[in-house]
Amino acid sequence: MGLPIDCVLGQDCYIQNYVDHAPGPEASDFTCGTLTNDTHKGTDIGLLNLAAMRRGVSVLAAAPGVVTGTRDGVPDISIRDPAAPDFRGRECGNGVVLRHPGGWETQYCHMKQGSIRVKSGQVVHRGESLGMVGLSGQTEFPHVHLSVRKNAAVVDPFAAEFAQNCGAEQHQLWTDPVAYVPGGLLTLGFSENLPRFADIRDRDIAQTTLGADAPALVLWGNFFGGRKGDRVEISIDGPAGFRFRKVLTLERKQAIFFRASGKKRPPGGWPEGRYDGRISLIRGDAVLSTKTSLVTITSR
Numbered sequence: 063m064g065l066p067i068d069c070v071l072g073q074d075c076y077i078q079n080y081v082d083h084a085p086g087p088e089a090s091d092f093t094c095g096t097l098t099n100d101t102h103k104g105t106d107i108g109l110l111n112l113a114a115m116r117r118g119v120s121v122l123a124a125a126p127g128v129v130t131g132t133r134d135g136v137p138d139i140s141i142r143d144p145a146a147p148d149f150r151g152r153e154c155g156n157g158v159v160l161r162h163p164g165g166w167e168t169q170y171c172h173m174k175q176g177s178i179r180v181k182s183g184q185v186v187h188r189g190e191s192l193g194m195v196g197l198s199g200q201t202e203f204p205h206v207h208l209s210v211r212k213n214a215a216v217v218d219p220f221a222a223e224f225a226q227n228c229g230a231e232q233h234q235l236w237t238d239p240v241a242y243v244p245g246g247l248l249t250l251g252f253s254e255n256l257p258r259f260a261d262i263r264d265r266d267i268a269q270t271t272l273g274a275d276a277p278a279l280v281l282w283g284n285f286f287g288g289r290k291g292d293r294v295e296i297s298i299d300g301p302a303g304f305r306f307r308k309v310l311t312l313e314r315k316q317a318i319f320f321r322a323s324g325k326k327r328p329p330g331g332w333p334e335g336r337y338d339g340r341i342s343l344i345r346g347d348a349v350l351s352t353k354t355s356l357v358t359i360t361s362r
Contacts, residue, residue, distance in 0.1 A: 063124040063125050063168075063188075063210075063219055063235045063236055063237060064122065064123075064124055064125070064188050064189055064236075064237055064238075065107070065122070065124070065236070065240070066107065066121060066122050066123070066124045066168070066170060066206055066208045067107050067119065067120070067121060067122060067195060067206050068119055068120040068121075068122055068191070069107070069109070069119055071107075071240065071243075072243070074109070074110060074114065075107055075108060075109055075110070075119075076107070076108055076110075076243065076246070076248060076286060077097070077105060077106065077107055077108075077240075077243065078097065078106045078107070078108045078203070078205060078286055078287075078317065078318070079091075079097055079098050079099060079102055079104075079105070079106040079317075080092060080097050080098050080102070080105055080106075080218065080220060081098065081102060081103060081104060081105065081216065081218035081220070081221075082098045082099065082100060082101055082102040082103070083098075083218070083221070084100075087100055088100065089101075089102065092218055092220050092221035092228075092232055092242075093228050093242055093244070094228035095242075095244050096287070096289060096315060097244065097245075097287055103209050103216045104169075104171070104207045104208050104209035104210070105207070105208045105210075105218075105219060105220070106205045106206075106207050106208075107205055107206050107208070108203055108204065108205035108286075109195055109203075109204045109205065110248050110249055110284075111204075111249070111262070111263055111264055111265055111266065112197070112204055112263065112264045112265065113264065113265040113266065114195075114204070115138075115174065115194075115195055115196060115197060115204035118174075118177075118194050119194060119195045120191040120192075120193070120194060120195075121158075121170050121173055121191065121192045121193050121194060121195055121206050122188075122189050122190065122191060122192065123160060123168075123186045123187065123188055123189060123190045123192055124160075124168050124188065124208065124210075125160070125162050125166070125168065125188050126162070126185075126186065126187050126188050127160035127161050127162040127166075127168070127185075127186060128160065128161050128183065128184070128185055128186070129158060129159070129160060129180045129181060129182050129183060129184045129185075129186060130159045130160065130161045130167075130182060131158070131159040131182060132157070132158050132159075132178050132180065132181060132182060133152070133154070133155075133156055133157055133178075134156045134173075134175065134176060134177075134178045135156070135175060135176075136149075136152055136155045136156045136175060136198040136199055137175055137198060138174055138175050138196045138197040138198050139197060139198075140197060140201070140202040140203070141200060141201065141202050142202050149199050149200050152199055153171075153199050153200035154169070154171035154172070154199050154200075154207070155171055155172045155173065155196065155197075155198025155199020155200070155201065156171075156172070156173040156174065156175055156177070156178060156193070156196060156198045156199070157169060157170050157171040157172070157173055157199075158170045158173070158178065158180060158192045158193065160186065164212070165212050165213040166210070166211070166212050167210075167211045167212075167214075168208060168209065168210055168211075169207075169208070169209040169211075170192055170193075170206055170207070170208060171199060171206070171207035171208075171209070172195070172196055172197065172198050172199050172201045172204075172205060172206060172207050173192070173193045173194060173195065173196045173198060173206070174193065174194040174195060174196030174197075174198070175196060175198055177193035177194035177196065178192070178193040179191055179192060179193050180192050180193075203263070203318065210235065217235070219234060219235040219236060220232060220234055220235075220236075220240070220242070221233065221234070222234065222235050243287075243350075244287055244345070244350060245285065245286060245287025245288060245289065245292070245343060245345070245350050245351070246285065246286060246287065246343060246350050246351035247283050247284070247285050247341055247342075247343050247350075247351040247352070247353050248284045248285060248286060249262070249266070249268070249283070249284045250268070250281065250282060250283040250284065250339070250341050250353050250354075250355050251266070251267065251268020251269065251281075251282060251355050252268060252269050252270075252272065252279065252280065252281055252282075252337070252339060252355060252356075252357035253267065253268075253269055253280045253281075253282060253322075254269065254272050254276035254277055254278055254279070254280070255277060255278055255280060256278075256280055256282075256322055257280070257282055257320075257322065259320050262282065262284050262320055263284070263318075268355060269357060270356070270357055270358065271357065271358050271359070271360060272332070272357055272358075272359050272360075273359070273360065273361070274331035274332045274333075274334060274359055274360065274361045275327065275331055275332075276327060276332060276359070277326065277327055278324055278325065278326050278327060279298065279306075279324045279325055279327075279332065279337065279357075279359075280322050280323070280324035281296050281298055281322065281323065281324055281339040281341065281355065282320055282321070282322035283296070283320060283321055283322070283341040283343075283353070284318075284319075284320045285316075285318070285319050285320065285321070285343055285351075286317065286318050286319075287317065287350075288312050288315060288316040288317070288319050288343075289312065289315050289345065290312055290313060290314050290315055291311065291312065291345075291346075292311070292312045292343060292344065292345050292350075293309055293310065293311050293312075293343075293344040293345075294309070294310040294311075294312070294321045294341065294342070294343060294344075295307075295308075295309050295340075295341065295342045295344060296308045296309075296310070296321070296322075296323045296324075296339075296340075296341050297339065297340045297341075298324065298325075298337055298338070298339045298340075299337070299338050300333065300335060300336065300337035300338070300359075301333045301334065301335030301336070301337075302333040302335075304333065304337065306323075306324065306325055308323040310323065331361075332359045333359070334359050334360055334361060335358070335359060336356055336357075336358050337356065337357050337358075337359060338354065338355075338356050339354060339355045339356065339357070340352065340353070340354045340355075341353060341355075
C-alpha cells in the first residue's frame, strides 16, 4: 500500500491516530502507546492547519481497485462548532470505498465537500486522486481517515499480523515502511501577544518581524500526542544578552494542544536585532521533537 494522502509525513502532515488494539473500554495503538481512541478502526493522517485544507491536498488510492461507493455533500465543519449538524449515520463524512483483490477493501473518510473525483464502478490506480482532504463528518481537525479491511475484518496497516508483545517487530502493509512517531511539535512561531489556539489551527500566524514597541515577545508551539508528565521547553536568545527560558509540564493527556510563553516589553522597548527561538517536546529523558524559529525586531 501507498500512503493515502499527497503530503510528506513530518513536514506538512502527521499521523494523529492509529487502530485501537485494546479490548474493552481502554485504547492502545500497536506499540501500546496512546495515539488512538477506543474502538478506532483506522489511521488518521492530519494536516497542519485548515489553510492547507483550503489550498487543497489530494486523498490518494492506497492500492489499485474498483470504486464500490462514494458520498459527497456533507459540510466541512468541526464537531466542536455550535453550528455543526447531526452526523449520526454520516460519521465518515464525504468518502470513498475501494474494493481490491483477495477480499481487501479500503475506505477514505472526512473528505472535502464537492471534491470527490470518482464514481462507483470506476477502476482506479494506486496513487490516483480520489478527492481532497476535508473536515466533514465526525471530526474536529482536517485529515483523512483510512480504514483497511479483509473479508470485512479490520486490519491495521502498521501491524497486519498484530503481535501482543508491543516490542515485537510488526508486519506493515506499507510499500515503504512508516516510522511510528509518538508525539511531536507541528508548528511554532513568534507573536507580539498570546495567540488564540483557533488561529494557530486555522493558518500560519508566525510573525517574522516585530516593532521595538511590541507589547510582548511570545514564542508558541502547536503539538500532538501529549502525555501527562511531558515537558515543553521554550527558549529565546537575542541581542544585548537577551535570554529567556521556560519549562511547562503537561498535567494530562492531550491529543492536540499548544503552549506559549515569553516576556513583556522592557522599559525603552526591545533591542533591535534577531531573536532565535527553540521549542522542544520531552518525554522522560527522550527529546521527541525540536524546532526553531526566528524573528527580527526593528524600529518601524
